[in-house]
Amino acid sequence: MQVSAPAPNTVYRVRVAVPVYLYDCFDYSLSFEQYQQAQIGARVAISFGRQNLIGVITDKLAPDAPLDPSIKLKAITELLDDQAILDGKVLSLLTWASQYYQFPIGEVIQSALPALLRQGKPYNLLARTWKLLDDDAESKIKRSERQQEAYKVLKLHPSGTAENLLNLAGVETATLKALEKKGICECVLDAQDFSPMPVSMAQMPLTANPDQKKAIESILKARKKYQAFLLDGLTGSGKTEVYLQVMQDVLKQGKQVLVLVPEIGLTPQTISRFQSRFHCNIALLHSGLNDSKRLQAWQAAQTGKASIILGTRSAIFTPLPNLGLIVLDEEHDLSFKQQEGFRYHARDIALYRGHLEQCPVVLGSATPSIDSYALVQNGKMSCLELNQRAGSALMPKIHILDLKVAQKQHGISQMLLEEMKKRLDKKEQVLVFLNRRGYAPVLICESCAWQAKCPHCDANFTVHRTPYQHLHCHHCGTIHRMPSHCPQCSHTELKSIGMGTAKVEDSLNELFPDYDVIRVDRDSTSRVGSWQKIYDKIQKSEPAILLGTQMLAKGHHFPYVTLGAILDIDSGLLSVDFRATERTAQLVVQVAGRAGRGERKGDVYLQTLRPEHPLLNTLVQEDYRQFAKQTLKERQAALMPPFRYAALIRCESKDQKLNTDFLQQHAQLLRQNSEHSVDIWGPIPAPMERKAGRYQSHMVLLSADRARLHFYIRHWWLNMLHQKPSTMKLSLDIDPQELS
Known part of the structure; x- marks a missing residue:
């Protein structure tokens, strides 16, 4: 104005x-x-x-x-x-x-x-360009493989190249600084150039099979308007190839493409696929970047310099002047939901952004969320199915191992160990999944049954043995020294019970001393660049056992894995959360999807004490889509989301009675004001009642009418915030994905 x-x-x-x-x-x-x-x-x-x-x-x-x-x-x-x-x-x-x-x-x-x-820093940062000073420096860097690789890349660009491009090529800034100290290269600061780089093809697309071709054509018909698509493809069915061929057309029109992946760990393989297909500027946006690199990538996206923007959850808010396509890969993944503070879901934000920008949105998964299937059922999203694995790969067969009758070594079925040995002897790889890091989940006294519990949470300490022996609470972060004796009876025999990834790693090293055991969890990948090194090692065609938590099951392409195993499927079958069976089914299919992606047939083994569980039998005898159909019917009969809309109030303080009284008082007000059109469950203690020394209470609000639910919550919620005691913490979670 x-x-x-x-x-x-x-x-x-x-x-x-x-x-x-x-x-x-x-x-x-x-x-x-x-x-x-x-x-x-x-x-x-x-x-x-x-x-x-x-x-x-x-x-x-x-x-x-x-x-x-x-x-x-x-x-x-x-x-x-x-x-x-x-x-x-x-x-x-x-x-x-x-x-x-x-x-x-x-x-x-x-x-x-x-x-x-x-923080109020200037918008325009200076770009860092690295130039080679010594083109005959091989003798100075003989001992460092990383410096040798960086040197080779720099020699390809004698006039200098931008630091972000070097980083994308796998050259770390620390390596460049090491070369700078030796006088081999120098860093020059220049004004940022935001002019777009022309897009060209680096590699021709693959030949699409009939399902892929149909999906590509359907999405491209909607390229100048908003339409949401669920790309429901079996694991290994070529969803990424569909993305790439649609992106090719969008990029050719001078438009930008925003691709979201659930976790940083998926960005190396995704960017590798993009770089091998397209010559263009790619901006990476995720929490693993330092502040200046994140700003540079954000600016490249915001100015239109970057044609492809690849990021995790928060990248959905990046300003993009020429947005032509939004893709969410692994759309079912819980990582797309922010669980603290501003509790948004990137999937739902993406759908609304597509509507605002008038561009198509593609949600891809081998195990779509029940919420997305409901949107298809309601006509708000079109479903595109990919029913054929790429090339000659077949879907792996799922086997159930009854732990009640199985012979075991180190908690692993003898039959499974024999199958693992066969695969390793054939120079193949094996994936073992256990969603529990650390050494053991329980430390117990063999004399009086005392257990090491966190003093601040209703949870056991987890035993860790690296970098030193200690007890660690995975809920509040408290760390204690490993006790030398029982504090209750002074007995010195304390036993670690149960399995964590570190303990299974020890067991597998003992059982398979001739093969590498590669552990992938938060502990083993905490250092910068550690996941990339592990991923590169897995991609070599050498026999190995890949052992890990959720990080290992998410959309990775492991061509040499032919056997997958889940050591403890039962924890997902016993949860109080109504979405637990959905998550367990997704986990089984995603782990199965890592096996047999190459030319060799894959198998998946599930260890369980409940082999008769209907979920397991549905997955073995039918498939995930049949499970989803059954689950939709069950949710509809029970009037649970997505057939009703939900909001979760989380309340925490040092006094559980204070929580209960406060929530009951405001629940009564909401019942009166909403004329009982909103169902109120609770207040009840949270599944983990005490966490970090504070008591947690929940109250769930449900209504068949989303607009009405939001209308009644709005003023009521503000009133709660104004009246809450200063010692109490409240949060509102619209469309909650977890009840913990």
């Missing part, structure tokens, strides 16, 4: 979203000159209470807009951006997300900005 000349006594105002836990935007005054320069979507430095904060302008109020003379406005401290850094569509998306998830708009907008911009 431009004004030609300042009017006398006029107060010029902008509305600012402030990063505080308040549900309103706030008006600030500014000079006429600043008002002329101010842009909606730009950052401003402001004073709020006693804090100096960075806000974002959400509106420029007209000079003649009514103003209460009793209100004394604060002036903005500084305009930080000449241009908007968040465009109108992204601001609309963030505003909708704030309203839908009932979370403060200032906090929502902050979550969409890179850390350096949230």
